[in-house]
Amino acid sequence: MYTQALNLHEAMEADDPVRRARFQARVDADEKIEPNDWMPAGYRRTLVRQISQHAHSEVVGMLPEGNWITRAPTLRRKAALLAKVQDEGGHGLYLYAAAETLGVTREELVDQLLAGAAKYSSIFNYPTLTWADIGMIGWLVDGAAIMNQIPLCRCSFGPYARAMIRICKEESFHQRQGYEIVLTLARGTPEQKAMAQDALNRWWWPALMMFGPSDKDSIHSAETMAWKIKRFSNDDLRQKFIDATVPQGRFLGLTFPDPELRFDEGSGHWRHGEIDWEEFKRVVAGNGPCNRERLAARRKAHREGAWVREAALAYAAKRKARRTSGPDVLPVAAE
């Protein structure tokens, strides 16, 4: 419903100090910015990039988990995993819709993903080798995502904030079901516990990388903070996640693959060792263990769905033509 006036945006957004000041005052007063309101071109661009990356992450995120739907160990686990993967698809759609209110089309966004021009969360380029990985994704990956997403519920852009509120409500089951899987394995046979430990060893560091580069290397932060798109720095969110997660892991009787991890009495925080940013850069640049596989799977799904989209549009066009030409022109039996 917001796309009517889109072509006007370029002209409207010619930098205008008065409008810019009024916009900033509204943001400072914690008012929501809505799609048809004036906004700086950079604000729009940043949001399109961030929301669409977020949407792509939800959609690509269905792949590593989908890998285990047919092999879930019980019917209960299978039903839960299926529901979770459906949720991720739904979250992708809420977010694409929010991005579209800024004047991009769904088709453009999907094309950017398929062409490899758009980014998505680096975490989904890691493989799910065992069932324990499904537990780790729920516990750690969704746990980190929630940490990131809760402040986004108060983001200055209305459609994004509203989508995030809905997503956060649904996401909390994801983390709990993941933790339950890990807990079951941790209390199971020695082999099951070893499987959980192996999965934690592989997922811990990539989960910490989900919060993005360290604050000293983060390029977009100052402006997005002023615009209230972002409310906490990458390192602050990462610290919150570590503080929340380490006690949960200790309760499981598992150990974190970080010899430098220790509780700092003075600050009340868990201190961690150095993150391997080279690995992060490699995966973001397209050279993680599964980048090519993930994109290939998305391209295949899109290609193989093309005839369905075409047929649906052709059928809709045919029905419309019949309605407008009147019921007496075409026989009803041909329906």
Next chain:
Amino acid sequence: MAEQPMPLWEVFIRSRNGLAHQHCGSVHAADAEMALHAARDVYTRRGEGLSIWVVPSAAIIASDPADKEVLFEPTASKIYRHPTFYTVPEEVGHM
């Protein structure tokens, strides 16, 4: 051949608590029937509603944010439209 864009629909849901249909998002679909199906799948996975409306997005006429002052500002000065404008002696009790 470039793909044809899929039409956009706005989705409204009436929740079980008896309130009016409320806007909850949008979906892309070729026709109204498919839009209803998509809306059901995307927006009612947890029993959120008892009724769904889908409306072609292009059919919605919206007020212009630039007219906000003209449209809504005059009501701000009409405080006598609110019950709190009137004083009722305490002895009278709740009214």
